[in-house]
Amino acid sequence: MAKSVNDLHPMLREAQAKTMLVFEVFLRVQPENKLPVHSKDGIPKPDNCMGYAAVWDKLVAEDMVQGQTAIYLNAAAEDAGLDWRELAQVFIENYREPASKAEAIKASAGARLYLADMKRRGFRPATPLTPDGLPVPAWQVAYAAVHESLRQGAKAKVKTPAMAEAV
Amino acid sequence: MSCETHRQKAFAALGQSNAATLEAIYQAAATLPTLPATASPKLSLASLKDSVKTLRARPVKPSLWRDVDERWQNRVVAKGMPLDEHGAAMYLRDYGKGLGVEKACALATKAEKRGAMRFAAAMWVKAYEIQNKVSGGLPILIKDAFITEFGKPESDEAMLNRLKDATKDIREKRREERAAEREETESAQAAANRNVLPSSLNNLPPLSPTILPTSARAKFLTDATWWGQLPLSGEARRVRVDGKTDSGDMPAEIAARLKAAQKSCGAYAVEGAISDGRFVIARALAIEGRDLASATERARIEAAERIVKEVGHESVALVETARTASQKVMLTKQSGEQLWFQAACAYNAPNCYIQTKGEK
Numbered sequence A: 001m002a003k004s005v006n007d008l009h010p011m012l013r014e015a016q017a018k019t020m021l022v023f024e025v026f027l028r029v030q031p032e033n034k035l036p037v038h039s040k041d042g043i044p045k046p047d048n049c050m051g052y053a054a055v056w057d058k059l060v061a062e063d064m065v066q067g068q069t070a071i072y073l074n075a076a077a078e079d080a081g082l083d084w085r086e087l088a089q090v091f092i093e094n095y096r097e098p099a100s101k102a103e104a105i106k107a108s109a110g111a112r113l114y115l116a117d118m119k120r121r122g123f124r125p126a127t128p129l130t131p132d133g134l135p136v137p138a139w140q141v142a143y144a145a146v147h148e149s150l151r152q153g154a155k156a157k158v159k160t161p162a163m164a165e166a167v
Numbered sequence B: 001m002s003c004e005t006h007r008q009k010a011f012a013a014l015g016q017s018n019a020a021t022l023e024a025i026y027q028a029a030a031t032l033p034t035l036p037a038t039a040s041p042k043l044s045l046a047s048l049k050d051s052v053k054t055l056r057a058r059p060v061k062p063s064l065w066r067d068v069d070e071r072w073q074n075r076v077v078a079k080g081m082p083l084d085e086h087g088a089a090m091y092l093r094d095y096g097k098g099l100g101v102e103k104a105c106a107l108a109t110k111a112e113k114r115g116a117m118r119f120a121a122a123m124w125v126k127a128y129e130i131q132n133k134v135s136g137g138l139p140i141l142i143k144d145a146f147i148t149e150f151g152k153p154e155s156d157e158a159m160l161n162r163l164k165d166a167t168k169d170i171r172e173k174r175r176e177e178r179a180a181e182r183e184e185t186e187s188a189q190a191a192a193n194r195n196v197l198p199s200s201l202n203n204l205p206p207l208s209p210t211i212l213p214t215s216a217r218a219k220f221l222t223d224a225t226w227w228g229q230l231p232l233s234g235e236a237r238r239v240r241v242d243g244k245t246d247s248g249d250m251p252a253e254i255a256a257r258l259k260a261a262q263k264s265c266g267a268y269a270v271e272g273a274i275s276d277g278r279f280v281i282a283r284a285l286a287i288e289g290r291d292l293a294s295a296t297e298r299a300r301i302e303a304a305e306r307i308v309k310e311v312g313h314e315s316v317a318l319v320e321t322a323r324t325a326s327q328k329v330m331l332t333k334q335s336g337e338q339l340w341f342q343a344a345c346a347y348n349a350p351n352c353y354i355q356t357k358g359e360k
Helices: A010-029 A046-061 A072-079 A084-093 A101-120 A137-166 B003-013 B016-029 B045-057 B062-077 B085-095 B101-113 B117-131 B140-150 B156-193 B199-203 B214-222 B252-260 B297-311 B325-332
Strands: B210-212 B226-229 B237-241 B268-275 B278-287 B316-318 B338-342 B353-356
Touching: A010 A046, A010 A072, A010 A084, A010 B003, A046 B016, A072 A084, A072 A101, A072 A137, A084 A137, A101 A137, B003 B016, B045 B101, B045 B117, B045 B140, B062 B085, B062 B101, B085 B117, B101 B117, B101 B156, B117 B140, B214 B226, B214 B325, B214 B338, B214 B353, B226 B325, B237 B252, B252 B278, B252 B297, B252 B316, B268 B297, B278 B297, B297 B316
Parallel strands: B210 B353, B278 B316
Antiparallel strands: B226 B338, B237 B268, B268 B278, B338 B353
């Protein structure tokens, strides 16, 4: 990335986030796990990102992200009683640099939990990881936001049956 | 293998029927459209002022300082550029290509430090333009209004403050150096004087407490600032231990023990009396070569305690001091006279040493 994610045009930022989701689908279907990108930051050129963003929209519209092509968001959303499309939206909307040092720390913690759960379920992130096992800060914020949604969903799911019994 | 092949393989893995559709969608969308402009900051004098305030607050990297100092000297000063907005325009025309926000800010700060306020104002405008990607520059009216307002010549007071700030580090460093030097001199002086008694001791008059009737002591019993002692029994004498003064008619053993304590206590002088073959000390008048006459009675008694502890032999004892109410009551129960004094008074200070007569 030549410049900060926050400096990118919102449309391009969204396209980059969607590209990562398409790449997660690719990681599931490509036996050799080769992604169509050669840049160090793991993000294709802006025009290619626009292409992948359109592919992602098609995959979602045609309900093609399931079964063999299911990504981590499908599995995690199901357990938390959430719609995976909402989680994907959370991921796309939160792809940005942390606003403060406190948020950066919180994001790295959330991202670690997200990646640990991902690994436990046998999925791999499409974002390149640094030697400390985390992606760059902008992806950390996105992962942490999804993790928080999953946590909230799981909490609500636990509460619901008990409340129903009480009624 | 190229990116394209990987992509096509991945699309194929999603199903042969989908592969072509997805590739077509990808190809159709994989062009960078003319992105609609995001809401750009409103170009106004107010937003310019706000931005400059933020930019000024940003610290300049030390490495950038060296660069900017050099450029200021070699470009602005050496080429005789005017220190106003025209000079800034000349600088930007000649060297402004590829100028970043940080360097523009550093140049503006440098100009301000040199008192070139209009040059600085023009540089702040440039920094704002670079930061907000203002193509074609700010409207001339905004620019001029800003330069007129920000580029006012410094008042004498502002200039004085600026110069004070600029030399603050140097002044603080000098002050620290002077303090360290003074401390070193004082400690060296104290070390040199450690074994020499102050000459002021020679003229110190003997302790002369005011004598009051027994009824007067009620005040001292309740007032915590007053302490009490039994007066020295026997002839009160001052003993000077500095390795030079003769111990007079002091028993040889006691004189030797007092002298031995000089090693740890330095030159000292005490007030005491020989009683039952022991030397009983009431207070110290000097220790480690320091005069204690002007110090507090508390300090004199503590110094005496230290000396007795250093001697560490029963032949040298300390007069007990009653500090608390109960100790003072015990003191009054003893026959004879009592000496009362304020814990925080100088030696022989008027009305601070009172001797009351005993009941019997």
